[in-house]
Amino acid sequence: xxxIEIVDVDLVYGRQAGDKSDAQTLALxxxxxxxxxxxFVAVVGPSGxxxxxxxxxxxxxxxxxxxxxxxxxxxxxxxxxxVGMAFQNSTLLPWRNILDNVMLPLEIVEPYRSQxxxxxxxxxxxxxxxxxSVGLAQFGDRMPWxxxxxxxxxxxxxxxxxxxxxxxxxxxxxxALDAFTREELWGVLQxxxxxxxxxxxxxxxxxxxAVYLADTVHVMTARPGRVKxxxxxxxxxxxxxxxxxxxxxxxxxxxxxxxxxxx
Amino acid sequence: MNSPFAHRLAPxxxxxxxxxxxxxxxxxxxxxxxxxxxxxxxxxxxxxxHAVLLHHILTTFVTTVLGFGLAVVxxxxxxVLVGSFRIIYSALYPILVGFNSVPKAALVPVLVIxxxxxxxxxxxxxxxxxxxxxxxNVATGFATIEPELLDVLRxxxxxxxxxxxxxxxxxxxxxxxxxxxxxITLAFVGSVIAEIVAGNSGIGNVMLVASSNFNIPLVFxxxxxxxxxxxxxxxVFAFIEKRLTxxxxxxxxxxxxxxxx
Numbered sequence: 283x284x285x286i287e288i289v290d291v292d293l294v295y296g297r298q299a300g301d302k303s304d305a306q307t308l309a310l311x312x313x314x315x316x317x318x319x320x321x322f323v324a325v326v327g328p329s330g331x332x333x334x335x336x337x338x339x340x341x342x343x344x345x346x347x348x349x350x351x352x353x354x355x356x357x358x359x360x361x362x363x364x365v366g367m368a369f370q371n372s373t374l375l376p377w378r379n380i381l382d383n384v385m386l387p388l389e390i391v392e393p394y395r396s397q398x399x400x401x402x403x404x405x406x407x408x409x410x411x412x413x414x415s416v417g418l419a420q421f422g423d424r425m426p427w428x429x430x431x432x433x434x435x436x437x438x439x440x441x442x443x444x445x446x447x448x449x450x451x452x453x454x455x456x457x458a459l460d461a462f463t464r465e466e467l468w469g470v471l472q473x474x475x476x477x478x479x480x481x482x483x484x485x486x487x488x489x490x491x492a493v494y495l496a497d498t499v500h501v502m503t504a505r506p507g508r509v510k511x512x513x514x515x516x517x518x519x520x521x522x523x524x525x526x527x528x529x530x531x532x533x534x535x536x537x538x539x540x541x542x543x544x545x
Numbered sequence: 546m547n548s549p550f551a552h553r554l555a556p557x558x559x560x561x562x563x564x565x566x567x568x569x570x571x572x573x574x575x576x577x578x579x580x581x582x583x584x585x586x587x588x589x590x591x592x593x594x595h596a597v598l599l600h601h602i603l604t605t606f607v608t609t610v611l612g613f614g615l616a617v618v619x620x621x622x623x624x625v626l627v628g629s630f631r632i633i634y635s636a637l638y639p640i641l642v643g644f645n646s647v648p649k650a651a652l653v654p655v656l657v658i659x660x661x662x663x664x665x666x667x668x669x670x671x672x673x674x675x676x677x678x679x680x681x682n683v684a685t686g687f688a689t690i691e692p693e694l695l696d697v698l699r700x701x702x703x704x705x706x707x708x709x710x711x712x713x714x715x716x717x718x719x720x721x722x723x724x725x726x727x728x729i730t731l732a733f734v735g736s737v738i739a740e741i742v743a744g745n746s747g748i749g750n751v752m753l754v755a756s757s758n759f760n761i762p763l764v765f766x767x768x769x770x771x772x773x774x775x776x777x778x779x780x781v782f783a784f785i786e787k788r789l790t791x792x793x794x795x796x797x798x799x800x801x802x803x804x805x806x
Contacts, residue, residue, distance in 0.1 A: 361699050361702045362700075363702040367700040373694055375694065376793070386701075451700075
């Protein structure tokens, strides 16, 4: 479990070496956000408000221009190793079957990487158990293209969790799915989180998704992005689809809705 | 007409038809055998001179494979570099295109001055002809890697070497094999040209000697031998490709099926 502290961060795009245009985009301005140990946080906002950039900052894929990004009190200067990431589009490697895709982080992240070959069967069993927990028990030997979009996203979440990261970063992981599949996966993700209690930052533009899953929802403004409203989600867990029809839930979604569209 | 058996049979039928056409043309126009022999005369020459031919076939084969092997090793290394680093791409691409535009046959006399008559000019010519497609294809495979896939590895703290091993190489294998199939046939062209211009052995040398003796059936016998070697090597790579990169071919039919053909 990890604490994430983002303080007064500015991010300017378009100043990398080799970029011919002088155009600079201020993606984030004076953004502050803090995520406690084992918290589930959702960030919502209009498209292009720098939500995904925020995740890249935390994971260390992108460096802030000003301000500070700290994970467990340490400034993030390069990609972190205790982070799992899942993206909107399937980023499964098309030449590996599902099981080998899920096990990819174990070939890269320590201590798994240097574990002897004799540990391989145990690692395999762990991956299989994880696949089972998201309902993909029989699909380990399939190739990614043989699976539906929803199944590919399940596999992607397994890959993000296999190395037991302390932070899970989700970039609209259910955005490309149909409504039924999406709502089903909310339940799957909630169950995984309640069992393991890693810290989660979920970026989404689906307000019901944010309220269903998160402890705290942050609303960001459009470019330059900045957190302009935050609200705790008081609904008890585990939440179910029934929860989404309760007045308190509908009410909160409504209020967030107004903050997203209102300027 | 789409049964596997029909597909197995199709190339043989097409080959047979071509030989028949060849034969019919020679017969219909009464062409002399020192201009264009019938396929049967060519096959007979193949049988008649098989002992000599076999020796030269082997020479050409070894020469070609050496040049081709060199092209694979250097082509992959350069392709990975060109595909991975934009600055190397910018620096080397014009030079590569320039080198590839030079007619290789014209270089053979120079190569002879450098290395003398013998297998070296042929090995070098085979290398020169087969090198470029491998570089371009491997570079394309590396340069077109989806950045999202790299982000997945980067977010795990992967090293550059990890990214090349886990993504770059598997991702560019289909491109690599496509280039092998082109390059092996070009390598045969290269070695035979060099043997014709400046060889003292090999199939190209046989052709040169045979045509100066007006033994045109033997020339065609030699050509058939080269063609068969080309097809054989091509099939080997097609077979390996099928085993290693089946992931990139999702279903049978492709465009033919999509257009309802």
